[in-house]
Amino acid sequence: MSTSTDHGRPDPEATSPAANSDGRPVSDRGDTVCVIGAGASGLTAIKNLREHGFGVDCYERETGVGGAWNWRHDRSPVYASTHLISSKPFTQFPDFPMPDSWPDYPHHGQLLSYFERYADHFDLRSHIWFGTEVIRVQPVEGDRWDVTTRSTGGYGPERTARYAAVVIANGHNWSPKLPRYEGLEQFRGEIMHASSYKDPAQLRGKRVLVVGAGNTGCDIAVEAAQQASRCWHSTRRGYWYAPKYVLGRPADQVNDSLLALRVPLRVRQWLYHWTLRLTVGDLTRFGLPKPDHRVYETHPIANSQLVYYVGHGGIGPVPDVARFHPYAVELADGREIDPEVVVFATGYLPRFEFLDASVFGDSAGAGRPTLWLNAFTPGHPTLAVAGLLQPDSGLFTLSHWQTVLFARLLQARRDRPERATAFAQRVRDRAGERYSGPVKDSSRHWFEVGHADYLRAIQRALVELEGK
Amino acid sequence: MRGREWSRPVRPARREVLSAVPELEEGRPPLLFVPGFGHGAWAFAEHWLGHAASRGFPAYAVSLRGHGGSEPAPEATLRAYAHDVVQVAASLPRQAVLVGHGAGALVVAHALARYPARGAVLVAPVFGGWGVLGAALRRNPAGTLPAVFGGPLRLNRGQLFSSELPDEEARRYVGRLGRAGRRAQWALLGEPEAESAVGAPPVLVLGSPDDRVVPASTLTRVARRYGSAPLLFPGMGHDLMLDARWEEPIDAILDWLEKEPVGPGGHVRAVGGQPPAWWTAGLPAGVAGWGTRASEPVSVLVRRLIRPPPSSRARR
Ligand SMILES: Cc1cc2nc3c(=O)[nH]c(=O)nc-3n(C[C@H](O)[C@H](O)[C@H](O)COP(=O)(O)OP(=O)(O)OC[C@H]3O[C@@H](n4cnc5c(N)ncnc54)[C@H](O)[C@@H]3O)c2cc1C
Ligand SMILES: NC(=O)c1ccc[n+]([C@@H]2O[C@H](COP(=O)([O-])OP(=O)(O)OC[C@H]3O[C@@H](n4cnc5c(N)ncnc54)[C@H](OP(=O)(O)O)[C@@H]3O)[C@@H](O)[C@H]2O)c1
Numbered sequence: 120m121s122t123s124t125d126h127g128r129p130d131p132e133a134t135s136p137a138a139n140s141d142g143r144p145v146s147d148r149g150d151t152v153c154v155i156g157a158g159a160s161g162l163t164a165i166k167n168l169r170e171h172g173f174g175v176d177c178y179e180r181e182t183g184v185g186g187a188w189n190w191r192h193d194r195s196p197v198y199a200s201t202h203l204i205s206s207k208p209f210t211q212f213p214d215f216p217m218p219d220s221w222p223d224y225p226h227h228g229q230l231l232s233y234f235e236r237y238a239d240h241f242d243l244r245s246h247i248w249f250g251t252e253v254i255r256v257q258p259v260e261g262d263r264w265d266v267t268t269r270s271t272g273g274y275g276p277e278r279t280a281r282y283a284a285v286v287i288a289n290g291h292n293w294s295p296k297l298p299r300y301e302g303l304e305q306f307r308g309e310i311m312h313a314s315s316y317k318d319p320a321q322l323r324g325k326r327v328l329v330v331g332a333g334n335t336g337c338d339i340a341v342e343a344a345q346q347a348s349r350c351w352h353s354t355r356r357g358y359w360y361a362p363k364y365v366l367g368r369p370a371d372q373v374n375d376s377l378l379a380l381r382v383p384l385r386v387r388q389w390l391y392h393w394t395l396r397l398t399v400g401d402l403t404r405f406g407l408p409k410p411d412h413r414v415y416e417t418h419p420i421a422n423s424q425l426v427y428y429v430g431h432g433g434i435g436p437v438p439d440v441a442r443f444h445p446y447a448v449e450l451a452d453g454r455e456i457d458p459e460v461v462v463f464a465t466g467y468l469p470r471f472e473f474l475d476a477s478v479f480g481d482s483a484g485a486g487r488p489t490l491w492l493n494a495f496t497p498g499h500p501t502l503a504v505a506g507l508l509q510p511d512s513g514l515f516t517l518s519h520w521q522t523v524l525f526a527r528l529l530q531a532r533r534d535r536p537e538r539a540t541a542f543a544q545r546v547r548d549r550a551g552e553r554y555s556g557p558v559k560d561s562s563r564h565w566f567e568v569g570h571a572d573y574l575r576a577i578q579r580a581l582v583e584l585e586g587k
Numbered sequence: 588m589r590g591r592e593w594s595r596p597v598r599p600a601r602r603e604v605l606s607a608v609p610e611l612e613e614g615r616p617p618l619l620f621v622p623g624f625g626h627g628a629w630a631f632a633e634h635w636l637g638h639a640a641s642r643g644f645p646a647y648a649v650s651l652r653g654h655g656g657s658e659p660a661p662e663a664t665l666r667a668y669a670h671d672v673v674q675v676a677a678s679l680p681r682q683a684v685l686v687g688h689g690a691g692a693l694v695v696a697h698a699l700a701r702y703p704a705r706g707a708v709l710v711a712p713v714f715g716g717w718g719v720l721g722a723a724l725r726r727n728p729a730g731t732l733p734a735v736f737g738g739p740l741r742l743n744r745g746q747l748f749s750s751e752l753p754d755e756e757a758r759r760y761v762g763r764l765g766r767a768g769r770r771a772q773w774a775l776l777g778e779p780e781a782e783s784a785v786g787a788p789p790v791l792v793l794g795s796p797d798d799r800v801v802p803a804s805t806l807t808r809v810a811r812r813y814g815s816a817p818l819l820f821p822g823m824g825h826d827l828m829l830d831a832r833w834e835e836p837i838d839a840i841l842d843w844l845e846k847e848p849v850g851p852g853g854h855v856r857a858v859g860g861q862p863p864a865w866w867t868a869g870l871p872a873g874v875a876g877w878g879t880r881a882s883e884p885v886s887v888l889v890r891r892l893i894r895p896p897p898s899s900r901a902r903r
Contacts, residue, residue, distance in 0.1 A: 170703060170786045170787075207596070208592055208593050208594075208596040209593060213589070213592070213701070214701060214702055214703050214785055214786075215677050215702070216670075216673060216674060216677055216701075218674065218677075218678060219599030219600075219674055220599070239680060239681070240677070240679070240680065240681055240682055241682055241703075242681065242682070371593075372593065372594050372595070372596070373594075375590060375593040375594035376594040376595070378590065378594075379590035379591070379593075379594055512593075571590075
């Protein structure tokens with residue numbers, strides 16, 4: 120056995136010249152598939168497409184793999200202490216397990232080494248162009264795509280290559296969502312978005328206000344409780360703070376034991392409330408607001424320490440921010456506090472700046488495409504998005520199966536076109552479908568999926584594509 | 588959805604892995620040898636690991652939990668064994684070829700559903716079922732009967748080795764045999780069907796028609812499941828890696844790996860030249876020659892060797 124090297128990198132000199140609509144040269148890459156991004160989702164796309172016999176060119180704007188988990192990357196949202204919130208079996212790729220010797224909730228550095236090993240094990244790096252940014256993706260005749268790239272940072276010439284299909288795996292946790300407030304410009308303290316928070320030293324000895332109680336906000340509030348001289352934590356609603364362990368096992372595994380038994384949502388909600396009552400009890404006695412929703416109706420927070428530090432008085436829960444004054448922050452209940460540092464852990468928004476929003480059925484350009492299985496676009500059978508999900512589990516198993524489905528779809532286009540056509544019809548009929556129970560209306564829940572519902576939907580799609 | 592993999596992951600266990608790595612990295616895929624029940628990694632360390640390394644293949648052997656130098660695990664299941672194999676395979680630097688012997692071949696078959704191996708080799712595969720038990724009861728009633736009731740399975744020299752192997756060596760090997768978990772032994776009776784392999788790896792099946800554990804009919808049946816015919820090494824016992832002529836089967840495996848340049852997706856690149864004698868050893872008379880066309884899945888290619896279409900007959 121020798122390693123295969125047939126699908127090299129695109130070489131504009133060696134390929135037949137064609138021209139695109141503005142008359143610039145395009146190198147035709149034949150049946151090759153283009154993957155945008157070499158984060159977790161991009162890597163599994165390369166692996167699965169290769170495994171199904173396709174050639175792949177992947178473009179990555181950074182100089183290494185791992186995307187968000189590579190904290191050397193300028194857009195990486197991870198901070199020094201980031202540990203997984205989903206336990207190992209919820210996070211790993213289904214065909215490449217994390218080592219037994221790792222803890223239940225590994226550190227972000229371990230995750231990076233996991234992706235690097237995945238890339239080396241399956242020999243993926245030889246298909247990746249590092250330091251190359253995709254700046255335009257345009258549909259052309261025959262369901263093919265012109266992909267224009269240049270060196271990251273805008274240096275060097277633009278190059279366009281034509282591909283049989285495109286997988287967009289550019290991630291959706293890098294473009295900060297910053298709320299607007301009256302008086303923010305006049306505020307004299309330091310303000311930052313969580314994406315630029317890297318190390319607790321940034322908080323040491325200061326009075327800190329953390330806004331937002333996603334997993335990021337909760338982690339940072341806990342670090343502020345340990346390092347800062349004072350910590351306020353502002354949330355615009357109450358939440359369910361789940362511990363990382365219950366009944367002696369990682370909490371997500373316990374929940375999945377119930378899912379496997381198909382215990383109904385209402386019963387699981389009741390069990391959950393009951394377990395909480397047995398442990399921390401009613402959180403409103405600490406001044407935390409009562410949740411305005413049932414558990415599982417907001418993206419799950421897995422943090423055993425937040426409630427602990429609230430109980431120690433290290434974290435002071437406060438309501439939403441009303442406005443900023445030069446030396447104070449006014450809260451919704453009229454109180455004023457005087458933080459020196461404000462950290463906005465208000466989440467991220469998806470961005471597809473290289474694609475005309477209409478391709479995605481996102482005419483408003485809000486970054487919220489209308490897709491089937493959060494992956495397939497009506498009218499564009501050779502385009503797929505990988506990883507545009509906010510699961511109540513780890514993401515990577517889901518990206519894995521998304522890209523397996525896409526690879527099988529491309530095979531069907533070649534071998535059994537009538538099945539691919541039927542698939543395209545289902546994409547049109549079902550675009551916009553949701554795969555979770557009811558969730559609170561917020562941009563953070565645009566892509567919220569229940570992993571079990573979602574995986575079953577993918578499985579059905581695979582069976583419909585390939586079954587008798 | 589594999590609910591159990593999410594909610595009830597296999598409990599980790601300390602594993603013994605022995606290896607022999609070539610001095611010069613030649614870009615060949617690593618081999619991971621998986622011993623059958625009762626055997627440990629030592630069974631491959633005797634000859635095959637070193638031999639594979641001397642031909643440029645990095646070679647590793649794992650002791651399934653409860654075997655050899657791995658952690659004791661009397662309650663181990665087949666699923667736990669497959670977990671051990673996938674864990675070691677994923678820890679290797681590159682995509683590995685899994686080589687399972689005896690019931691280790693069944694473990695490999697299960698592991699293939701959880702790990703996209705580069706290829707797989709099933710040596711004297713024990714896939715379970717009452718037939719295997721019957722054969723074992725006939726040949727070695729005293730050693731087998733206790734296993735039916737959850738006791739240890741005691742294999743004897745006659746079952747494992749040919750008479751060519753010097754007595755003293757045979758005794759030494761038999762003395763090192765351990766036992767598999769009770770639940771895993773029982774699982775064998777149920778002929779546990781493995782989920783299909785991921786990534787469509789090419790699979791080679793080999794064994795001996797004179798194996799007293801695995802009847803030749805089983806070899807054919809297992810090989811057919813993977814769309815091929817078994818390679819046969821007459822005159823050898825069940826433990827092909829320890830028996831007197833251990834070199835022939837391992838050379839055959841390495842030749843197969845060298846001659847079948849398989850890329851991801853299991854496609855044959857270039858096939859040519861005359862096959863060595865072992866290639867045709869297990870095939871019906873009248874069939875000789877590699878397959879012909881490039882880029883055809885291996886399984887198809889081998890199936891064609893069994894029932895050659897007119898074109899390949901004409902070529903002879
Ligand atoms: C603090 C934090 C913790 C998290 N913890 C978990 C967790 O515990 N479990 C979990 O499953 N998920 C977690 N997530 C979600 C996380 O986003 C995913 O785990 C994962 O990183 C997503 O992988 P991806 O490949 O889809 O995107 P990314 O990792 O963002 O990778 C996208 C890649 O595409 C590249 N790229 C983008 N645009 C272009 C372009 N135009 N041209 C070329 N390349 C481009 C980027 O450089 C990047 O390498 C966490 C997120 C954050 C912020
Ligand atoms: N492994 C880990 O340890 C880890 C750590 C961090 C993050 N993550 C993951 O990374 C992803 C992003 O998480 P995130 O915490 O950065 O973002 P997020 O989940 O989107 O949370 C944003 C928080 O900010 C609040 N918010 C948003 N806009 C606001 C506004 N205008 N005013 C006031 N509050 C506002 C939200 O409140 P509403 O609920 O009202 O919208 C929410 O509490 C998630 O998938 C998360 O699970 C994982």
